[in-house]
Amino acid sequence: MHSKSYPNSQSSLDAPAILSLQDITIQRGDFPLCERVGLTLSSGEICHLVGANGTGKTTLLMQLAGLLPLLEGQVLYQGQPTLPVAPLYVSHQLGIHPNLTVKQNLTFLLNLYGIRPSAEQIETALDWVDLSGFENMGSNQLSAGQTRRVTLARLYLMSIQQTPLWLLDEPFTALDVSMVARLQKRLQDFANSGGAVLMTSHQSVEVATKSLNLSDYLPHYSQDELDGLDNLYKEALTDYEDSPSKNKGVL
Numbered sequence: 001m002h003s004k005s006y007p008n009s010q011s012s013l014d015a016p017a018i019l020s021l022q023d024i025t026i027q028r029g030d031f032p033l034c035e036r037v038g039l040t041l042s043s044g045e046i047c048h049l050v051g052a053n054g055t056g057k058t059t060l061l062m063q064l065a066g067l068l069p070l071l072e073g074q075v076l077y078q079g080q081p082t083l084p085v086a087p088l089y090v091s092h093q094l095g096i097h098p099n100l101t102v103k104q105n106l107t108f109l110l111n112l113y114g115i116r117p118s119a120e121q122i123e124t125a126l127d128w129v130d131l132s133g134f135e136n137m138g139s140n141q142l143s144a145g146q147t148r149r150v151t152l153a154r155l156y157l158m159s160i161q162q163t164p165l166w167l168l169d170e171p172f173t174a175l176d177v178s179m180v181a182r183l184q185k186r187l188q189d190f191a192n193s194g195g196a197v198l199m200t201s202h203q204s205v206e207v208a209t210k211s212l213n214l215s216d217y218l219p220h221y222s223q224d225e226l227d228g229l230d231n232l233y234k235e236a237l238t239d240y241e242d243s244p245s246k247n248k249g250v251l
């Protein structure tokens, strides 16, 4: 995957990048997961975010969506600290409420981005994900792939007028081959219309124009820091061995 070439990259030299990351730290709690991460994502580009499980791909997307703090480094959206409109963030946890119908969930997801869809638009978007006739079905009756299709149906109705940046976490998970192909075509159309996409996937992304591998940005600890961690572990182990019942569950 990492040796893949990206011949379709079409960054514009004039406009500022839609997303620019400079030396940012990806972090959950106190511990940095990745350090000094950099990326430039211009209009027309689709970036495939890769890295081993737990390296921080979801964390980075959540930081960029404003759901987790970004403590170090600089992020610019179209050259500014914030986008005038929020990026579209599609979580791998989907955000589908089981007690709402398919239509109510899709309407809610679109409302978040200022779209008030007509009945016809809902019908067309659901048709795009092969869920025609599911409008009034309870979302708790959907399969995993159908649930993901509901959350992705909004992509059919969203354009760069709503937001130029899509942040997609594992959008292909649970989808069949034909839906993955349809979705890739939609991402390409969005990029061709001037948008930019940053997305994770453990599958290949044929329409990607570049990739960012977070495994290249793992933190490097000095020998002193490693010795410090080692000493902490030894102290905890000694403590446990001295009084195992008191410290049950610590190690």
Ligand SMILES: Nc1ncnc2c1ncn2[C@@H]1O[C@H](COP(=O)(O)OP(=O)(O)OP(=O)(O)O)[C@@H](O)[C@H]1O
Pocket (backbone or CB within 6 Å): 028, 033, 051, 052, 053, 054, 055, 056, 057, 058, 059, 060
């Ligand atoms: N809700 C959470 N609270 C605290 N730590 C978390 C939480 N979710 C994940 N982590 C930790 O943050 C680290 C990064 O997780 P993240 O989900 O960003 O990784 P990822 O690269 O997206 O992994 P995967 O490929 O498995 O989806 C992991 O080591 C994990 O233990």
